[in-house]
Amino acid sequence: MKLYDIPKVSLGVYPTPLEPLRNLSEKLGKGNLFIKRDDSAGPAFGGNKTRKLEYIIHEALEQKCTVMLTVGGPQTNHGRTTVAAAIKHGLKPVLVLSGEQPAALSGNLVLDAMMGADIIFAGNDLPSAVNATIARYEAAGEKVYNLPVGGSTHLGALGYIMAVGELTEQLAKTGVSPTYLVCPVGSLGTYCGLNIGAKYFNAPFRVLGIPVSPQAAERHEAAAKFIRECSEAFGLDISFEPDELLICNGPDDAPYSGEAYNKPDLLTRAAMYELAKTEGIILDPVYTGKAFRGMLDLLVSGFIKPDEDVIFLHTGGAMAVWTKEHLDDMQPDLAENCTMDKWTP
Numbered sequence: 001m002k003l004y005d006i007p008k009v010s011l012g013v014y015p016t017p018l019e020p021l022r023n024l025s026e027k028l029g030k031g032n033l034f035i036k037r038d039d040s041a042g043p044a045f046g047g048n049k050t051r052k053l054e055y056i057i058h059e060a061l062e063q064k065c066t067v068m069l070t071v072g073g074p075q076t077n078h079g080r081t082t083v084a085a086a087i088k089h090g091l092k093p094v095l096v097l098s099g100e101q102p103a104a105l106s107g108n109l110v111l112d113a114m115m116g117a118d119i120i121f122a123g124n125d126l127p128s129a130v131n132a133t134i135a136r137y138e139a140a141g142e143k144v145y146n147l148p149v150g151g152s153t154h155l156g157a158l159g160y161i162m163a164v165g166e167l168t169e170q171l172a173k174t175g176v177s178p179t180y181l182v183c184p185v186g187s188l189g190t191y192c193g194l195n196i197g198a199k200y201f202n203a204p205f206r207v208l209g210i211p212v213s214p215q216a217a218e219r220h221e222a223a224a225k226f227i228r229e230c231s232e233a234f235g236l237d238i239s240f241e242p243d244e245l246l247i248c249n250g251p252d253d254a255p256y257s258g259e260a261y262n263k264p265d266l267l268t269r270a271a272m273y274e275l276a277k278t279e280g281i282i283l284d285p286v287y288t289g290k291a292f293r294g295m296l297d298l299l300v301s302g303f304i305k306p307d308e309d310v311i312f313l314h315t316g317g318a319m320a321v322w323t324k325e326h327l328d329d330m331q332p333d334l335a336e337n338c339t340m341d342k343w344t345p
Contacts, residue, residue: 003162003200003234008054009061011085012041018170018311023278030299032176032309035281036167039288039316044084044111047077047316048190051159052151053085059155060145061089067137069094070147071130073262074121075286077317078150078187080108083117092142093117096133098126107323150187154233157193157226161234164197167311168204177204179308184291184315185209185216185223185247192226194313195245199238205311209247210294212287213261217249248294248303256294262286262320264329268293273337284317285326291315 017040021033042050060068068086072079074097083093095112101121105113112119122129134144147153171177181198185191194207211217220242231238250256258265264285271293272283283289295312298304320326 003158006055006158006234007058007062009058009089011043011054011057011088012046012050014041015166015170016041018167018174021275021279021312024275027278028296028299029306030304030310031307032178033299034176034178034309034311035279036181036311036313038163039314039318042081042085043088044080044115045316045319047081048160048313049078049081049151049316050085051163052153052156052189053082053159055155055158056145056147056151056153057085057089057091060091063143063145065091065143065145067092067094067142067144068147069096069130069134069137069144070151071096071098071126071149073097074099074102075108075262075320075323076149077108077284077287077315077319079117080111080319081316082147082151083112083115087115091145094120094133094137094144096120096122096126096130098122098124102324104324106327107319107321110322111319148187150189152187152189152226154230156189157196157230158234160190160193161197161200161230164194164201164203168201171204176309178311179205180208180304181205181311181313182208182210182291182295183313184212184287185219186212186287188219188223188226190313190315191247192223192230195223195240196227196230196236196238200236206246208295208298209245210291211247211249211255211257212290214249214255214257214259215261217247217255217257220245220247223247248298250294250297256290256297258290262325264326265290266333269330269333271296273333277337281314282318282321283314284320286320287317288314
């Protein structure tokens with residue numbers, strides 16, 4: 001199967017920028033550090049889900065679906081981008097979210113509501129809520145495309161298989177040959193797609209994943225299985241053994257994944273502040289902040305050698321900074337992170 005011939009809709013503007021992190025490289029005294037700005041791609045502030053949704057939305061339209069339903073946590077970046085992509089292509093967006101409805105909307109939920117999504121809060125029974133919601137829409141004459149969490153399907157992973165082709169072309173123009181491409185690891189679609197793409201396009205780098213939750217740190221077996229399934233789906237001869245996949249979670253007493261998914265974390269925020277203050281680039285506390293914290297620690301500890309070049313994949317999601325739980329937790333260290341004074345005439 002020729003991967004370039006698989007049809008998709010247009011959602012993003014490519015190639016996304018590949019920018020040097022000159023100030024940070026100089027400060028750390030390390031090799032050349034770069035950032036791949038996938039946060040700049042796609043509708044409603046975009047992010048990594050944009051590349052996946054281009055293939056998924058096309059399939060939904062081909063199947064004559066009228067509703068795009070997906071699931072996630074209350075602050076899902078995937079959900080927000082899916083809502084925007086669905087609207088752009090004439091599909092009704094529906095989100096079924098775990099947990100209870102908050103007293104006030106913040107972060108991604110504000111954007112979901114602005115775009116007119118139907119939002120169902122499922123409490124502790126997400127599968128039953130999904131099934132009931134699909135049945136309700138189908139009873140009203142709709143045809144529902146049921147998209148799993150994170151868009152992590154074989155078709156979704158194709159977005160990041162092909163992203164490696166884009167990146168290798170950019171690297172060829174710059175003459176850079178990085179040792180690692182660092183990315184967050186969550187629902188596996190991005191991470192596995194990148195690993196397949198690295199082999200398919202003979203990329204010079206190894207994909208280094210940083211888990212966004214303690215559970216994601218132990219997903220080597222699941223990732224190897226998903227890669228094998230994707231490879232079979234696209235007629236590729238690409239596979240990895242679990243121990244070939246690089247997922248680093250740091251020291252046991254201070255793992256990069258933090259205590260739990262989407263739980264405020266002082267060490268993650270410190271890494272976010274570092275990139276903000278050195279390069280003026282904003283990360284989020286749930287995904288990219290954790291991945292960047294891991295990359296910084298691996299640079300400082302010497303796991304990544306001083307002469308090795310590294311690319312950090314910015315997958316977006318900065319809207320999480322404006323969620324109530326993270327804003328509340330940030331207040332004390334924000335005051336210490338900058339100089340504030342009141343002018344007195």
